[in-house]
Amino acid sequence: MSAALEVKGLTTQFSTRKGAVTAVNDVSFSVQPGRILGLVGESGSGKSVTGFSIMGLIDEPGRIIGGQVMVQGADMRKMSTEEQRKMRGRAVSMVFQDPMMTLNPVLRVGDQMAMAVRVHDKVNKAAAWERAREALEIVGIPAPRERLQAYPHQLSGGMRQRVAIATALLHRPAVIIADEPTTALDVSIQGQILAEVRRLADDIGTAIVWVTHDLAVVSSLADDIAVMYAGRIVESGTAEQVIANPRHPYTRGLIDSVPGLHEPGQDLPQIPGSTPQLVNLPSGCPFRSRCPRATDICASFPHNTGTEAHSVLCHHPLEAT
Amino acid sequence: MTDPILKIDGVSKRFTRKPGPIVSGIDKLTGRNSTQTVHAVNDVTLSVARGEVLGIVGESGCGKSSMGRVVSGIYAPTEGTVTLEGKPVARDHRGNVEKLTTRVQMIHQDPFASLNPRMKVGEIIAEGPRIHGLIPAREVQERVRSLLEQVGLEGAYANRLPHQFSGGQRQRVAIARALAMQPDLLVLDEAVASLDVSIQAQVLNLFMKLRRELDLTALFISHDLSVVRHVCDRVAIMYLGRVVETAPADELYAKPLHPYTEALFGSVPTLGTGRARFHPIKGEIPSPINPPKGCAFHPRCPLAGPRCKAEVPRLVTPSDNRSVACHLQDGGTGTQTGATA
Incomplete structure (x- = not known):
């Protein structure tokens, strides 16, 4: 089966007063239809910029300086702006973190969804509204016909995020990039959305890139996990492999920092220091200053010392079990 | 329970929005009432023992933050009383004012918003004790230094401005500022929610260390069940302004009722x-x-x-x-x- 999305060597830079910052550095991964990839990292790791780069939504002072973004075999990066626009929303679409910012507050839900339909398909308004209604139904919105008449402020946060996901689904894209879509929501609402998203991947076969900082969410939702640190994917594999048998010391540290796995009241194992500034990143492994396993060799950049299926960029990976 | 230091007794907090002049005019003519009332906290009774950390958990709109603010004396309760060692916090509904608010200190969610960007960290920490005359002027610097060290920062950072710190470090400053008042009760309102996991672990460890050293009593408000389980002795679950369940943390997580x-x-x-x-x-x-x-x-x-x-x-x-x-x-x-x- 060919990948719905294949990213190869994607590199995005931002020019700042202090020099060029490589926010996304040689990032490669692929997502098969019907699978969910969890792209995990802390703030500043480049996970969101990766999502935006895939969509071609990088503005000055940012620039994608290299790599390929293959959506169903076609390289988005080789396309003209007009061709890219035809891909966005149809072959690959995006869901953002804050649904209040992504929905137009002065348009009815139905109007803005119908608009999204008619950008790509020549259908009349009534047919477009019908498509919008179907999409709302798929994401589990009760009474979708009435909801189409509502303005965004009349909906709760969870409902708005469902509308955003439904809008992303209108053209049955092969790929959906979701950038922290449940971070702003309450746990009970997050649970509902995660259940719907899992169903979308399973039933419709959409490939989903779920960008998040929340390991617990991806471990229960995603099929595969890629962990980002300082602009690079430092470890990737199936969700089971990465969570049960993390091989990069950073992934290990990240998993250990989650309170739920420890005896209450005990000190949590912590990663010393803080995430590095991307300006003036030291040579070699970007994690070495915080890493308990670092040695002299870490001054040179590590290559994949794991397998192809479970890759790890580390000179001293933890044992595979 | 032995020696409850904080007693929240039948506390309700309601916010009312009166209609504007036009709508209230229409109301007068039609006999309607367009006044809207939000029942943020509804008849809550809780108590916290000395040295105990009580978690308050709930989703948005459940009233957990309003509860924290009532306890801190920021909001006056519409009904009921909050007492710290028998004395009312801030003012009760009868308007009795007691200057006890200094004994309850709050740590807020967003360390970017809660620290004055134009004040040096040392001034931020010293401001409270200076105004309330808790420490003599000549000891202020020494005290600030030891507080910074206590929260895992360098004493020399006192001369820096908040923007020179990362989110986790700022939250440490906020904790130092609260501790400077030598409070009887800390109220932490989503204090680690905005931090990355690895930084969150550092701040939680700091909180648990300070708790052991200083025998802190705290109200730990959070939406994060696993964080609460880790640091709290007892947990109260809130839903739409009411406490629906309280239990020791281990029992609650083993068997919710x-x-x-x-x-x-x-x-x-x-x-x-x-x-x-x-x-x-x-x-x-x-x-x-x-x-x-x-x-x-x-x-x-x-x-x-x-x-x-x-x-x-x-x-x-x-x-x-x-x-x-x-x-x-x-x-x-x-x-x-x-x-x-």
């Missing part, structure tokens, strides 16, 4: 359990402007019966140290319609 608590645990993704089948709670969180009659959770509750729609459940105590507000736990007569527990 209220259907909402159970459902909440069911919706939280956890690490290490593999691909989960989610059993999310159905429906939306109702608006606190117009909460459902009877038990506020009944429209979403799988076990709700006719009594749940009509009658607000009392808080009953199935065992010494637990309480729960559910008809199923109070005679078990919530479900005459055939739904089974």
Whole structure:
């Protein structure tokens, strides 16, 4: 089966007063239809910029300086702006973190969804509204016909995020990039959305890139996990492999920092220091200053010392079990 | 419970919005009443023992932050009293003012908003004790230095401005500022929610260390069940302004009694359990402007019966140290319609 999305060597830079910052550095991964990839990292790791780069939504002072973004075999990066626009929303679409910012507050839900339909398909308004209604139904919105008449402020946060996901689904894209879509929501609402998203991947076969900082969410939702640190994917594999048998010391540290796995009241194992500034990143492994396993060799950049299926960029990976 | 230092007794906090001149004019003509009331906190009774950390958990709009603000004396309760060692905090509804607010210190969610960007960190920490005359002027610098070291920062950082610190470091400064007042009670309102996991672990460890060293008493307000489990002795679950369940943390997590608590645990993704089948709670969180009659959770509750729609459940105590507000736990007569527990 060919990948719905294949990213190869994607590199995005931002020019700042202090020099060029490589926010996304040689990032490669692929997502098969019907699978969910969890792209995990802390703030500043480049996970969101990766999502935006895939969509071609990088503005000055940012620039994608290299790599390929293959959506169903076609390289988005080789396309003209007009061709890219035809891909966005149809072959690959995006869901953002804050649904209040992504929905137009002065348009009815139905109007803005119908608009999204008619950008790509020549259908009349009534047919477009019908498509919008179907999409709302798929994401589990009760009474979708009435909801189409509502303005965004009349909906709760969870409902708005469902509308955003439904809008992303209108053209049955092969790929959906979701950038922290449940971070702003309450746990009970997050649970509902995660259940719907899992169903979308399973039933419709959409490939989903779920960008998040929340390991617990991806471990229960995603099929595969890629962990980002300082602009690079430092470890990737199936969700089971990465969570049960993390091989990069950073992934290990990240998993250990989650309170739920420890005896209450005990000190949590912590990663010393803080995430590095991307300006003036030291040579070699970007994690070495915080890493308990670092040695002299870490001054040179590590290559994949794991397998192809479970890759790890580390000179001293933890044992595979 | 021995020696409760904080007593929250029948506290309610309501916010009312009166209509503007035009709508109130229409109201007068038509006899309607367009005044809207938000029942943020509704008849909450809780107590915290000295040295105890009580977690307050709930989703947005459940009133947990309003509760924290009432305890801190920022909001005056509409009804009920909050007392710290028997004396009312801030003012009660009769307007009695007691200058006790300095003994309760709050740590807020966003360390970017809670520190004055134009003040040096040393001034931020020293301001409270200086104004209230807690330490003599010549000892201020030394005190600031030791506080900074206590929270894991260097004493020399006192001369820096907040923007020179990362989020985790700022939260440490906020903790130092609170400790500078030598409070009897700390109120932490989502204090680690905005931090990255690895930084969150550092701040939680700091909190637990300070707790051991200083025997802190705290109200730990959070939406994060696993964080609360890690740091709290006892937990109160809130839903739409009411406390629906309280229990020692280990007992609550082992066996939740209220259907909402159970459902909440069911919706939280956890690490290490593999691909989960989610059993999310159905429906939306109702608006606190117009909460459902009877038990506020009944429209979403799988076990709700006719009594749940009509009658607000009392808080009953199935065992010494637990309480729960559910008809199923109070005679078990919530479900005459055939739904089974």
